[in-house]
Amino acid sequence: MSPLRVAVLSLGGTIFMSQDPAGSGAAPGTDGHAAVTGIVVDGVAVDHHEVANIGSPSIRPAHLREALDLARAAVDAGATGVVLSHGTDTLEESAFLLERYWDRPQPLVLTGAMRAANAPGADGPANLRDAVRAAVAPAARALGVLVVMDAQAHGADRVSKLSSRSIGAFGSEPSGPLAVVAERDLHLLHRPLGRAALIGGDLPRELPAVPVLALGIGDDAALLDAVPAGALAGLVLVGSGMGHVPASAMDRVRALVAAGTAVVVATRTPRGGTSDRHYSYPGSEVDLLAAGATMAGLLPAHKARLLLQALLADGAGPARIRAAFADFAV
Template sequence: MSTKVSLLSLGGTIFMSQDASGGNARPDDSAGERLLATVGGGAEITSRALANISSSDVRPHHLADVLEHARAAVDAGAAGVVLTHGTDTLEETAFLLERYWDREAPLVVTGAMRPASDIGADGPANLRDAVRAATASSARGLGVLVAFDGHAHLPDQVTKASSRSVSAFASAPSGPLAIIAPDDLRLLHRPLPRTVRLPGSPPDHFPAVPVLAAGLDEDLALLDHVPPEQLAGLVIAGVGMGHVSPAAMPRLRRLLEGAIPVVVASRTWSGGTSTHHYAYPGSEVDLLDAGAVMAGLLPPAKARLLLQTLLADGAAPERIREAFGAFVS
C-alpha cells in the first residue's frame, strides 16, 4: 500500500506562534516547516498551504479548494489526505467535507489547541496521528475522519467539547471511532454506513440559514423584523428534545406556511431531538404537526450546514426531511 500522504493546510492554531508573553497567538507561515520536520514515521508527505487563517475565517470556497486538491492527490496515488484546520469550526468543516468526499482513501482533519511555539504544543502529535490514520488500511472507505489526541472521530458525531483542553474533542453517542496506533486504527466500534452524500463541491456561498436559540422567555420575536424573503431556511436550537415556547409557534408556522424550511435541533450536548415524547404547545410533536423537521442527533451548527447544502443542491421538502431522517434515532 502507498505511504504517500498529501498534507493540505488552512492554518489554525497548529500553525500559529505566540509572542514573548505566551499569548496573542497569530498565524505564522514558518510554523509549518518546523511542524513537518517532527512528523517522521516513514510516510512520504507532500504539503500545500491553501491558506493560513483562523477557523472562523474559513468559507465554503476554501473547502471546495480542499476537495479539488484532495481528489487530485488521491487520483495521483496518495494513500490519504490530511487537512490541518483551526479547532473552532473543525467539526463543521469535517461534517461538510463528509457530505462531498467521494474517494475510498481517507481524508483526515486535524489541528491543535496550543500554538506551535508553545512548550506543550500538541500539534506535532496530532499531525503524526493524522498521517497514521491517512495511511491506515482500516480507514479506507470510512470517509472523512477527525484525528485528535490519539483518537479518530467520525465527523457526524464529533464536537469540540472544551475551549481549552488538549483533549478538546468528544463524540456522541458512540464515543471515538478508534485509537490511532502506529500501524493501523484500533476500532472501538463499527461505524454505520455513510449518509447524505452530495455530488461535486460546496458552492462559493450558501443560502441564508440563521440559527436562533430557544430558551426561557424567548419567543423568537426577532422573526417579526426579518422579511421572509431574506431567509432560505431557519434552524432552531431548541431546549430539551427540541422544544420552543408556545408563543414562538405562530411565528414558525408563518414561515412554514410560506414554504421556508424550519429545522429544530437540540441545544443540549447529547441525546438529540425526539419525535414523540411530548405533545404540549411548542413541543416536538407540535412542531412536527406544523411542518418542521427534527435534526435528530445533529447539533444546531451541523443542522444548519446540512440544510444549507441541501438547499444549494435544490432539494425539495421531502428530500430535506429524508436527509435529516438519517440522523433521527
C-alpha cells in the same frame, strides 16, 4: 516498493501559530511548511500545500471547496490519503461539511492543535503525525472524513469540540471516539453503521444564508418577527429539551413554513438529540412536526445549519430535507 504518499493541505489555525513568551497573542506564523515536512512516519512520503493560513472562524466555503478539489486530485494521482490541518474552533464544522461531498475511499483526515507551535508541550507535531498515520491506515478506508486529535480518531458527523482550553478538547456523542491511532493502523473501537446524508459533486463556493435563532424563556413570536416570511430559504431554531419552543412562537413557525422557509429544530441540550414523539403540547416536537418543521435529531445547531445549507444549495425540497435529517434521528 514505492513509499506510501500522503498529501497534507493546510488552512492555518493554532497548529501553525506562534505566541509571545508570556503565552498570549497567538497569531499565524510562517513556518507551517517546515512543521509539515518535519513529520516522520516510517515508509510514508509527505507533500505539503498551503491553501490558507488563517484562524478557523474565517474559513469560508470557498476555502473548503479548494481543499476538497486538491484532496480529490491528490488521491486520483496516487496518494494513499489526505490530511487537512485546520484551526480547532470550527474544525468540526468543516469536517461535517466535507463529509457530505467526500467521494473517495481514501481517508480525508482533519487535525489541528490546542497549543501554539512554540508553546511548551505543543500538541501540533503529534497530531500531525497521527493524522498521517490515520491517512495511510487500512482500517480507515471507506470511513469517510475523520478528525484526529490527541491520538484518537473521530467520525466527522459525531465529533465536537468540548473544551476551549484542554488538550483533550474533542469528543464524540453519543458513541465516543471511532478509533485509537496506533503506529501501523487504526485500532477501531466500533464501526459506524454507514455514511449518512451524502450529497457529492462540487462543494459550493458560497452557501445559502441560514440563520440560527435560539429560543428560551421569555422569547415569543416577536423574536421570530425579525425573520421576514419568504425572505429566507432556511432557518435553524435552537430549542430546549427534545426540541421544544415557546407555544407563542408556533403561529410564526407555521407562517414561515407556509412561505417556503425550511425550518429545522435542534436542541441546546448537548446529549440525547431531538425527538419526534415524546411530547405533544403546544411548541413541542410533535406540534413542530405538524407545523412542517424538521427535527435535527443528534445534530447540534451548527451542523444542522450546514446540512440544511448544503441541501438547499443542491436544490433539495421538503421531502429530501426530511429524509436527510432522518439519518440523524433517534
